[in-house]
Amino acid sequence: xxxxxxxxxxxxxxxxxxxxxxxxxxxxxxxxxxxxxxxxxxxxxxxxxxxxxxxxxxxxxxxxxxxxxxxxxxxxxxxxxxxxxxxxxxxxxxxxxxxxxxxxxxxxxxxxxxxxxxxxxxxxxxxxxxxxxxxxxxxxxxxxxxxxxxxxxxxxxxxxxxxxxxxxxxxxxxxxxxxxxxxxxxxxxxxxxxxxxxxxxxxxxxxxxxxxxxxxxxxxxxxxxxxxxxxxxxxxxxxxxxxxxxxxxxxxxxxxxxxxxxxxxxxxxxxxxxxxxxxxxxxxxxxxxxxxxxxxxxxxxxxxxxxxxxxxxxxxxxxxxxxxxxxxxxxxxxxxxxxxxxxxxxxxxxxxxxxxxxxxxxxxxxxxxxxxxxxxxxx
Amino acid sequence: xxxxxxxxxxxxxxxxxxxxxxxxxxxxxxxxxxxxxxxxxxxxxxxxxxxxxxxxxxxxxxxxxxxxxxxxxxxxxxxxxxxxxxxxxxxxxxxxxxxxxxxxxxxxxxxxxxxxxxxxxxxxxxxxxxxxxxxxxxxxxxxxxxxxxxxxxxxxxxxxxxxxxxxxxxxxxxxxxxxxxxxxxxxxxxxxxxxxxxxxxxxxxxxxxxxxxxxxxxxxxxxxxxxxxxxxxxxxxxxxxxxxxxxxxxxxxxxxxxxxxxxxxxxxxxxxxxxxxxxxxxxxxxxxxxxxxxxxxxxxxxxxxxxxxxxxxxxxxxxxxxxxxxxxxxxxxxxxxxxxxxxxxxxxxxxxxxxxxxxxxxxxxxxxxxxxxxxxxxxxxxxxxxxxxxxxxxxxxxxxxxxxxxxxxxxxxxxxxxxxxxxxxxxxxxxxxxxxxxxxxxxxxxxxxxxxxxxxxxxxxxxxxxxxxxxxxxxxxxxxxxxxxxxxxxxxxxxxxxxxxxxxxxxxxxxxxxxxxxxxxxxxxxxxxxxxxxxxxxxxxxxxxxxxxxxxxxxxxxxxxxxxxxxxxxxxxxxxxxx
Numbered sequence: 001x002x003x004x005x006x007x008x009x010x011x012x013x014x015x016x017x018x019x020x021x022x023x024x025x026x027x028x029x030x031x032x033x034x035x036x037x038x039x040x041x042x043x044x045x046x047x048x049x050x051x052x053x054x055x056x057x058x059x060x061x062x063x064x065x066x067x068x069x070x071x072x073x074x075x076x077x078x079x080x081x082x083x084x085x086x087x088x089x090x091x092x093x094x095x096x097x098x099x100x101x102x103x104x105x106x107x108x109x110x111x112x113x114x115x116x117x118x119x120x121x122x123x124x125x126x127x128x129x130x131x132x133x134x135x136x137x138x139x140x141x142x143x144x145x146x147x148x149x150x151x152x153x154x155x156x157x158x159x160x161x162x163x164x165x166x167x168x169x170x171x172x173x174x175x176x177x178x179x180x181x182x183x184x185x186x187x188x189x190x191x192x193x194x195x196x197x198x199x200x201x202x203x204x205x206x207x208x209x210x211x212x213x214x215x216x217x218x219x220x221x222x223x224x225x226x227x228x229x230x231x232x233x234x235x236x237x238x239x240x241x242x243x244x245x246x247x248x249x250x251x252x253x254x255x256x257x258x259x260x261x262x263x264x265x266x267x268x269x270x271x272x273x274x275x276x277x278x279x280x281x282x283x284x285x286x287x288x289x290x291x292x293x294x295x296x297x298x299x300x301x302x303x304x305x306x307x308x309x310x311x312x313x314x315x316x317x318x319x320x321x322x323x324x325x326x327x328x329x330x331x332x333x334x335x336x337x338x339x340x341x342x343x344x345x346x347x348x349x350x351x352x353x354x355x356x357x358x359x360x361x362x363x364x365x366x367x368x369x370x371x372x373x374x375x376x377x378x379x
Numbered sequence: 380x381x382x383x384x385x386x387x388x389x390x391x392x393x394x395x396x397x398x399x400x401x402x403x404x405x406x407x408x409x410x411x412x413x414x415x416x417x418x419x420x421x422x423x424x425x426x427x428x429x430x431x432x433x434x435x436x437x438x439x440x441x442x443x444x445x446x447x448x449x450x451x452x453x454x455x456x457x458x459x460x461x462x463x464x465x466x467x468x469x470x471x472x473x474x475x476x477x478x479x480x481x482x483x484x485x486x487x488x489x490x491x492x493x494x495x496x497x498x499x500x501x502x503x504x505x506x507x508x509x510x511x512x513x514x515x516x517x518x519x520x521x522x523x524x525x526x527x528x529x530x531x532x533x534x535x536x537x538x539x540x541x542x543x544x545x546x547x548x549x550x551x552x553x554x555x556x557x558x559x560x561x562x563x564x565x566x567x568x569x570x571x572x573x574x575x576x577x578x579x580x581x582x583x584x585x586x587x588x589x590x591x592x593x594x595x596x597x598x599x600x601x602x603x604x605x606x607x608x609x610x611x612x613x614x615x616x617x618x619x620x621x622x623x624x625x626x627x628x629x630x631x632x633x634x635x636x637x638x639x640x641x642x643x644x645x646x647x648x649x650x651x652x653x654x655x656x657x658x659x660x661x662x663x664x665x666x667x668x669x670x671x672x673x674x675x676x677x678x679x680x681x682x683x684x685x686x687x688x689x690x691x692x693x694x695x696x697x698x699x700x701x702x703x704x705x706x707x708x709x710x711x712x713x714x715x716x717x718x719x720x721x722x723x724x725x726x727x728x729x730x731x732x733x734x735x736x737x738x739x740x741x742x743x744x745x746x747x748x749x750x751x752x753x754x755x756x757x758x759x760x761x762x763x764x765x766x767x768x769x770x771x772x773x774x775x776x777x778x779x780x781x782x783x784x785x786x787x788x789x790x791x792x793x794x795x796x797x798x799x800x801x802x803x804x805x806x807x808x809x810x811x812x813x814x815x816x817x818x819x820x821x822x823x824x825x826x827x828x829x830x831x832x833x834x835x836x837x838x839x840x841x842x843x844x845x846x847x848x849x850x851x852x853x854x855x856x857x858x859x860x861x862x863x864x865x866x867x868x869x870x871x872x873x874x875x876x877x878x879x880x881x882x883x884x885x886x887x888x889x890x891x892x893x894x895x896x897x898x899x900x901x902x903x904x905x906x907x908x909x910x911x912x913x914x915x916x917x918x919x920x921x922x923x924x925x926x927x928x929x930x931x932x933x934x935x936x937x938x939x940x941x942x943x944x945x946x947x948x949x950x951x952x953x954x955x956x957x958x
Contacts, residue, residue: 056844081847082855088848094841098863107859108849150845157849 006065007032007193008053008161013062015048022048024217025062030161030193035184037204038197039240040214046197049214050163053195054088055081067160084161087154087192091166093146095138101125101149102134108157124152127186144175151183155190162187164196168203180206201241205229213237235356238277245283245328247276248358256355259318259326260348261295265355273358280313280331282352286345287336297347300328302338312337316344407750408759414743415762418769418821421780425645428638436633440640448623448640452606452647454537455544455619459605460598462545466694467552467597472582473691475560478676479684485691486557487933492698493550494925496882498610499902499918501543503702505614506709506911508534535615544605546698551604552597554932559593560586591658599655606648607773609885610903620644621885624775634783641776648771703922709915716913725917729897732812733880736819737827737873743820744827744872748835763828770825774885777818782889785809815890822886823879827872834868835861875928881921 006029015023023045030036038046051057052072053064059072066085072078095104102121109117125131128148138146147167154162167183168176184207187194198204204211205225212222221233232238249256249263251272256265258276268274286297300318311333320326330346338344433441473479474486508514515531533539563586587594606621613622620640628637679687747763772780785808796802808814838861846856862869884899891900898917905914 054844054848056847080852081844082850082852084848086848088845090841090845092839092841094839094845096842096845096860096864097837098860107846107851110850153845153849159848163848 005031005068007067008195009063009065010049010053011063011065013049013052013059013064015045015052015057015060022217023052026212026214026217026219027062028195028212028219028222030195032160032193033188033191034209035187035194035196035207037208037211038195038214039201039204039208039211040199041240042199044214045217046199046214047165050165050195050197053161054086054163055079055084085157085159087157087159087162089147089150089154089162089164089167091170093138093150093170095146095149095153097138099137100134101130101136101138101141104138104149105153105156107153111157120156124156127155127189128152128182143171144179147171147179148182151186155186155192158190159192162190162192162194164194166198167196168198169200176203183207205241213240232354235275235277235354235359238354238356242279243329244354245278245280247278247326249274249276259298259320260346260353261298263296263348263350263353263355268355268357274355275358277354277356278328278348278352279354280329281311282348283328283330284347284349285314285330285332285334285336286347287334294347296350297345299343299345302340302342302344303327305337305340314344316346407746407753408756408762410746411750411759411762411766414747414824415765417817418766418824420784421772421777421818421821422645422768424784425638425641425776425780428635429642431635431639433639434633434635436627436631437636437639440627440636444618444623445640447618448620449643451537451612451617452619452621452644455541455605455612455617456602456647456651458538458541459544459548460602462541463549463552463598463601464594466545466549468556468587468594470549470691470694471553471556471560472586473687475557476582476586476676477679477687479679479687481688481691485688485695487929488695488699489553489691490550490929490933491695491700491926492547493932494922494929495547495699495702496610496884496899496918496921496925497544497547497604497608498614498884498906499706499922500547500698500702501540501611501614502902502906502911502914502918503705504534504539504543507701507705537615537617540608540612540615540617543611544601544608546694548601548604549694549698551600552594555593555597555600556590559590563589595655595658599651602651603648603771603773606644606651607775607885609775609888614906620647621773621775624779625889628779634779638779638783641779644773645776648773652771703919706915706919706922709912710919713912713915717916722916725896725898725901726920728895729881729899732815732819732897733877735812736816736823736880737877739816740820740824740827740876741831741869741873743824744831745869747824747828748832751832752835767825767828769821770823772822774818774822774883775889777822778886778889781814781818781821781886782809785814809890811892812895815887815892818886818890819876819880819883822883823876826879827876830868830872830875831865834865838864871928871931874931878925878928881924 009027009029011027012025013023013027014021014025026045026049028036028038028049038049040046048057052059055064055072055078058075059078060075062074063070064072064078071084096107099107102125105121105124106117109120112120121134122131125134128151130145130148130152133141133145133149138149141149147170151167168180171179180203196204196207198207208225210223211225211228212219213228214220215236221228221237228237229241232241238244247258247260249258251265251268251270251274253270254265254268255262256268256274256276257263263276265274298318300316302314303317304315306313306315308331311331314330314332314337316328316330317325318328328346470485470489474482474489506512518531609621609625612619613625618626620643624637624640624644627640628634747766750759751763786806789806789809792807793803793805796804842860843853843856846860847853851859881897882899884903887897888900888903891897896904898921902914902917902921905911905917
């Protein structure tokens with residue numbers, strides 16, 4: 001694949017606000033028809049990347065290419081946003097309050113004659129299912145309707161690249177899922193190269209063909225959602241997607257011993273302290289009939305059951321390596337459960353454990369997604 | 380893929396790219412500092428006279444009348460401050476938190492006295508209450524005392540001036556207090572109820588403290604106007620600092636001493652501003668909740684309702700209805716004193732000047748507001764702050780602070796041109812409309828700036844970005860997004876400045892070109908000659924035009940939906956006046 005296949009490409013883009021380095025050598029590319037998510041906690045610099053790509057923020061270092069053409073390099077200057085042919089959708093939708101829905105959509109269609117313009121407006125509005133509201137003013141629309149108009153307005157001039165800045169976070173939860181689904185279909189049909197910024201990992205996994213995960217201005221990992229979820233390169237990446245169970249151990253002879261037996265720990269030095277991260281759904285509840293008890297099974301006491309609808313969240317207490325009691329969270333889909341307070345058997349597939357060199361802080365066995373680590377909360 | 384073609388068509392090489400340059404304008408700060416410099420000019424001029432050696436007259440003044448000037452000014456400020464609070468706050472509270480008959484009417488009608496210049500009200504009441512007026516005549520008949528009633532208080536006194544000023548200035552406090560009460564979340568008030576406060580205690584313990592910054596701001600605005608007043612105190616013969624400036628400068632012919640008094644007045648004004656700022660302290664008065672519900676209004680019935688109606692009607696009757704009716708009757712009775720041509724010249728002069736100043740003020744305000752929006756750097760912020768200081772400068776101070784340097788420049792220019800070329804162009808700055816327009820801009824730029832800024836603030840940055848990404852240049856964005864959205868507010872700003880200029884007296888009096896009369900100066904001149912009946916014509920004209928911004932404000936406050944009415948920016952602008 002050559003560079004000109006990339007609708008949008010950023011090469012080693014850096015950006016500082018005063019002394020604060022907000023974006024540090026970020027490189028990424030988007031291909032036509034692809035939906036790419038720039039994911040990260042707030043303040044990680046993802047929105048700045050988007051603004052640099054759109055030309056709203058003057059480039060300081062690096063290169064921005066569109067369709068293989070250079071549009072900005074270093075601090076030398078850049079093509080202004082109005083000549084980049086980029087569609088933008090904002091978190092607050094930024095609809096023009098003095099124009100009707102049709103007027104908003106027509107805003108970017110000045111190059112068309114009246115007939116073609118009307119046709120294009122009708123076409124885009126029907127794409128987002130808003131034909132009936134062409135004459136309405138933005139303030140009369142619901143949040144979801146405003147979002148669709150904003151999308152239609154951005155898509156109307158047929159931009160090669162569409163940039164979305166947290167486009168769903170202004171909507172309430174129930175609505176969001178539906179709109180997300182609709183938007184994805186519209187994007188895929190339009191064939192635009194889409195770069196979307198979000199802080200919501202679930203949203204990113206749902207929407208994206210590929211995810212770039214950012215932390216403190218840098219891209220820490222990129223790849224398919226599946227890849228990032230299953231093969232995180234760091235505890236930060238692992239923690240970003242779900243809450244995790246954290247176990248501790250010391251590497252001996254290429255393995256680490258924990259409550260679930262000896263797990264292979266390739267690539268870790270002999271005697272190194274490691275932490276073993278286990279996703280709540282990776283622990284399997286062993287049913288009474290199951291015979292295939294492996295070495296990686298251990299018993300605990302069921303303390304609590306929380307019903308989440310399709311699954312249940314269990315809290316299991318067991319003795320830790322140092323004798324102190326520790327608690328594990330398990331996401332359990334089955335119907336069978338012992339009594340609360342009763343014994344429960346848990347099994348771990350070794351390949352589902354994520355082993356990283358231990359960080360300095362060992363506090364907390366289950367951390368919630370929102371305060372996963374000092375690295376995160378410190379931003 | 381039209382959009383793509385645009386990109387392809389530009390054969391971009393890194394070398395050519397640098398020619399495109401950054402698209403952010405860089406000249407804005409220069410303009411902002413120019414404007415700030417212009418506003419600071421009269422202030423600096425006046426203060427520079429403090430360094431001049433104190434002359435004979437100054438020593439004489441200090442020994443005799445200066446104490447009276449200062450004492451009268453301070454008493455005036457004190458009286459007006461108490462008065463506007465006593466009328467403005469209860470009125471605002473009743474209108475926002477109670478329910479009674481005619482509440483909706485009072486809601487906007489309480490603003491009407493704003494249309495009245497203080498000096499016009501003073502002339503009217505003098506006509507009503509002096510010896511020959513209808514009130515004393517009637518009383519003399521009733522008490523059968525043809526020689527006069529010695530025990531009646533004289534309206535031409537300091538308390539009289541205080542009452543006149545309070546009657547027309549309380550709407551500042553009313554307007555800001557009303558907005559503050561409306562903004563308070565019903566939840567906060569309800570929490571105070573659940574914690575055991577009666578409605579009354581809730582008002583004193585929660586609503587009033589929360590509204591304090593707004594009240595202080597409103598009072599400060601009213602006091603600025605009180606210190607700015609020249610027509611009322613001059614007519615009543617009350618010697619304050621603002622009349623003292625003229626007395627010393629024009630009467631005794633000592634410009635330096637006049638400027639020194641002006642500096643003194645300016646110091647009081649700045650102290651007042653500092654006090655306002657200090658009173659806000661470090662406490663945050665920001666609203667802690669974003670949830671708003673319509674305020675639950677206490678229903679008033681029986682004698683309470685009567686009290687509320689009476690309380691609200693009183694300031695409207697005495698601040699507007701009575702003087703307006705009197706003016707109207709005088710004007711109608713004396714219509715033959717005015718030939719159409721004489722009146723048309725006055726109106727034309729006034730409107731030309733006010734219109735010119737209004738357009739310029741809005742343009743300059745737009746420059747300031749855009750500079751703040753594009754790059755609110757610390758120097759720009761400072762410059763904008765200085766530029767919006769002008770409203771605090773009393774008219775007499777402006778007059779002397781502008782005329783002295785302008786006259787000096789003119790004379791120097793004439794001398795030089797006379798010796799070098801043998802021509803004498805006359806007074807280019809001080810003898811033309813330049814000086815008076817300059818004064819208006821300095822004084823009223825703040826008003827237009829606040830309105831423009833409030834309206835610009837409603838256009839989010841993402842709207843700009845959306846417009847840019849849809850193919851508009853920054854200039855195109857101005858035309859297709861900003862101007863259409865702001866049109867109403869710009870018009871509002873222009874109208875407010877227009878009316879303020881129309882009412883302005885002290886600076887106009889001194890700075891207007893020779894023989895150039897406006898509605899305000901003619902009203903003043905006729906009233907000074909005790910030709911009150913004849914003055915009613917131009918005075919009424921000022922009041923009628925003055926109702927327009929009041930109407931706009933009333934409409935804005937009636938339409939509760941934020942952002943739907945451009946005139947809402949006016950209220951918004953007033954609120955940010957002092958911040």
